[in-house]
Amino acid sequence: MIERAVQIKSGGGLVGITTQPAEGGEQGLPTFVFLNAGLTHRVGPSRLHVRMARALADQGFPSLRFDWSGLGDSGARHDNMPVGESIIAETREAMDFLTRTTGAQKFILIGICSGATISFLTAQQDERAVGVALINAQSHLHGVSADLGEALRARTMTRHSYRIALRSSFRNKNWRKALGGRISIRGVLQSMFLAPIRAIFGGGGGAALPAFDPVAETRTLTDRGVRVLHLYSEGDEGLDYFQEVLGGKGAERLAEIGAETEVILGANHVFTLLWTQDRLSSAICDWARSFAKPPAA
Amino acid sequence: MSPASHSADEQMEAFFIGPAANQLFACYHPAQGQANSLGFVLCAPLGQEAIQFHRSLRLLARLLSEAGFPVLRFDFQGCGDSAGDQENWSLKNWEQDVERALQALKEKSGVTSLGLVGVRLGATVALAAAAARGGVQALVSWDALLDGHEFLSEARAQHQDMLANAHVRVDMDPEGEARSELLGFALPDNLVKELEGLRSSDLAASPARQVLVMESFPRFPQAGLHTGLEKLGACVSLQNHENEQLWAWTEDFAKVHIPRKILEAIRAWAQELPS
Secondary structure, eight states: OEEEEEEEOSTTOEEEEEEEOOTTSOSSOOEEEEEOOTTSOTTOGGGHHHHHHHHHHHTTOOEEEEOOTTSTTOOOOOSOOOHHHHHHHHHHHHHHHHHHHHOOOOEEEEEETHHHHHHHHHHHHOTTEEEEEEESOOSOSSTTOHHHHHHHHHHHHHHHHHIIIIISTTHHHHHHHHHTTSSOHHHHHIIIIIHHHHHHHTTSTTSOOOOOOHHHHHHHHHTTTOEEEEEEETTOHHHHHHHHHHOTTHHHHHHTTTOEEEEETTOOTTOOSHHHHHHHHHHHHHHHHTTSOOOOO | OOOEEOOSSSOOEEEEESOGGGOEEEEEEOOOSSOOSEEEEEEOOOHHHHHHHHHHHHHHHHHHHHTTOOEEEEOOTTSTTSSOOGGGOOHHHHHHHHHHHHHHHHHHHOOSEEEEEEETHHHHHHHHHHHHHOOEEEEEEESOOSBHHHHHHHHHHHHHHHHHHSSOOGGGOTTTTOOOEETTEEOOHHHHHHHHTOBGGGOOSOSOSEEEEEEOOTTSOOHHHHHHHHHTTOEEEEEEOOOTTTTOOOSOTTOOOOOHHHHHHHHHHHHTSOO
């Protein structure tokens, strides 16, 4: 495995690290592109991107992890491009860079949280993407209406409070905390009961949502043969968004169009515990293996 | 070294120091305007603190380089983008990394005087490396770990607090609860042993002629370090900028804290150093 520091002439000057597998591996495998998780620089939460990049290199997959303009080690942009557009443009320019410097033609976009959302949106615009690994993704399956996003946000939070308190594997721990006075029972009850009432009568998240089709959003990718993996932590709000927009059988609905879904029970948003990091890394590597050519008979 | 240069207004070069097997990722910030003969190497804290503090160290590098000081920041072995993983975590390894970074700074900038800025465990390592090698002109020690046992107790308490409050289930670990971990990172036994034996009073020589002891975490007072360094003959300043939340673990990516006042205080101290 060889890691190199690279500079991509895009935006404010993007800094990244390419990881190339040792020579002798399978040729023509897609290149993974890791996108920033929130404001965390390219190494990812708990250095997860570094760990996954190296594990993937051991399986023959090259990768790039880089910082969007203004994050990590990359410079700031000086134009007026909205950030929602610039990060997609820079991700595509990072793919251009890899094509120029390594000959890569096919890419798998991978990210946690906002990195997952941008992976999905970039793949919708760029046919070089052959896979997206969406870890704790939110806000990607309902199109671009800001009002719809606000309404969904309110519903997602209410669903999250209910699920964590009543149906998740954390429920006993959380009720023990509440009974022990370590969290506010009033706050829990407020988020479970008062928030939805306010949302309904206040005209917010309880209002009827405009029509949208999350399966069709995903089909924009799967119809082109793009492999889509949704991977959620049990403790993450993204799982509630997924269930809110797709319903309780969301995973089955997406499976019908070839998209995969996996939930890691007992994990939080940033995979803080080591065993959850192991589980995430294994899940990504297992999924990546399906991109390799089957062995000759 | 494989360089990558910044083209934007903030000049910076990203590159690796050394051979691939143990390469260290580094960013070099050349001096802006009239270059000072003194340059600084920045030594990051450990684990989650390093990730939460990345942006602050980059800003500090920028402030110092704008003030005319060439700056090099880097990731220790097993940290950030550098080679290795937690198995490479060792105070002795990291002291060698400081030396490699200082040499890289000299090669890049041609400075004749060397300075170090260390934060938390990075400060502890910087103090030890500077005391062992000699010849360091200026050193900033920011919330150094002065007692390894105390640091481990505090860090483990934060980990327990995370276990109690975050949506995590340690009991679902297929390997049981035998792992030694700290807020997202493995804690190797050899590092624990080193830390358990760590005392700031072990410094046998002054790490630098000029030292700024920066204290921002009230639970780890730095006055003892100030006194100890004075006894060793260093010219020491102690500044207190209390910021209890600075080293608190947070799960929220958007809650990264930038202690701008402290960063500017370090720049001001560096600008007032005798030439």
